[in-house]
Amino acid sequence: MHAGSAALKTAAMPVSSAVIDAKALVRCALFAALIAALGLLPPIPVPVLPVPVTAQTLGVMLAGAVLGPRRGALAVVLFLGVVAVGFPLLAGGRGGLGAFFAPSAGFLLGWVPGAFVVGALAVGATSLLRLIAACLTGGIGVVYLVGIPWMAAVADLSLAQASVASLAFVPGDILKAVLAALAARAVHRGYPALGA
Amino acid sequence: MTILIDNVSVRFGDVSVLEGLSLDLRERRIGIIGNNGSGKSTLARLLNGLVLPSAGRVVVEAFDTRTHGADVRKLVGFVFQNADAQIVMPTVAEDVAFGPKAHGLAPQDVAARTEKVLAQFNLAALKDRACFNLSGGEKQSLALAGVLALDPRWVVFDEPTTMLDRKRAKTAMNAITALPQHVIVVTHHVELLEGFERVIVLEAGKVVCDASPREAIAHYLDTYI
């Protein structure tokens, strides 16, 4: 029997651990860059709310679903670190430590555990439903769990008010979770996992 | 100066890429030819430990690739088919310096080697240029320069001419044959291997011919054309 796909071959072969480490590192950087690049797509601003709906959360869910919990969360940390230093990579060209003092900053910080949970729930998932559930739980549940109390604290709202205000994002986020799950499944099928 | 491939198999699951390969590579100019999927690219990656054998061993001088990857990669430079894939730093001089630095050379040695190699490849004037803006030919020179900055004893080329037109392929091949290092070229452009000392033909993961270029190329062409 002989190998057909070159890509399958290189990834599934007994490659050096140095290669696996390097691939992991570069993939984290790639998904951090992907989250940044998704910020260049035009956002849909929602009236009243200080948080525009962006495609960046799609990147966060993809990072978790494709890279797994640890590396997915690392990719998000990397992205936020580069933003914190001042590179204007948040949607709308925002960047710098200032972004972490805004009422919406909790949603950004929530991305880190969010990506982790998406990854943890998506490990080994082959059914689309399970992947969607993973993206919904991590990408919406966990992110909101951090974002809403933060917004309430910074913007001087009650938890209930902050929750209601965040409801406006739920439809968009559900759509993104479904897209992330679809894309992650296709990527898993079309490209081998690291160092298998 | 030997690379020893000792009864090596590379497989994943029940798929075998290379099977029971034993080769003793000591010639200065060695060609490896074979069709797509013959395992030649995997064989190239075995030589510097990017791919490790599932069974058997690969030994470069005294270093087993499994246990001494870093030492092996210092001895065996690797030039990839796609120059873009191995240009890792944003500017020309930084990229050439990357390898020597990664191998832990002292800063003044890094600088000296970088300067020497840049001059050797006519890249000195471009040293602060963005690699991204280089022409295809300049990128290839840079890729080779980055490898030679490590001062390797072998240079392995993985399909160095596949992405080039005939004229550029000829130029690239002239540069390769002019190298003082031991050279191992993996290719399916058989005409490029005429002046070589030894040519190995791979088919479905096995050596089917190991001889002089004339004989090996004739065997390859007889089988496939």
Add this chain to the structure above:
Amino acid sequence: MSIGVFVPGASALHRLPPGLKLAGLAVYAVAVSLTDNAYVMAALLAVLGAAWAISGIGMARLLAALKPLVWILAALFVFQLAVSGVRPAMDMLLTVGAVVVAAALVSHTTRTDDMLAALKTAFGVFAPLGVNAQSCAFAVVFTIRLVPFVATVGREAIAARMARGASGNPLPAVVPVIIRLMRETDQLAEGLVARGFGRA
């Protein structure tokens, strides 16, 4: 696939230690986003203008740094204009513009090698916790380097889809884009190891 952002030069800005430039950028970004005072803002913009003049970086390169943001900024500007009025809309433009230009000045006047060295020193603080400073520094540099690459591949994929008559909706292009990006970055990783990265 690399993007060179460094512009060679010998200005005072080029010679500043990279760690200082990064810290300065962080402070500047905070100051610009937090200030409500028109005079303070004017002073901050003057500082930026002076830094630009010192750097010797041409106008064309600065505009190139702002270009990817034109559409998104236009959309936000119109939205702010409609919802909050002229003043907040202008504020938003100035703030974002100033941070983008400041970041561009830092990346244009700092060699990647120097940036790496500064980051390595910074991450070295966490070495006792088992953090590999070298890997962290490279991860940061690769992230900055890969952003324009990812954007280019994405744009190409969208253009290719439109050329075949598909709509401008970019989302169906996501999967082939990700697979292509992963393939190319895997090659890059192999290239890194072949040249001595990660001493294993």
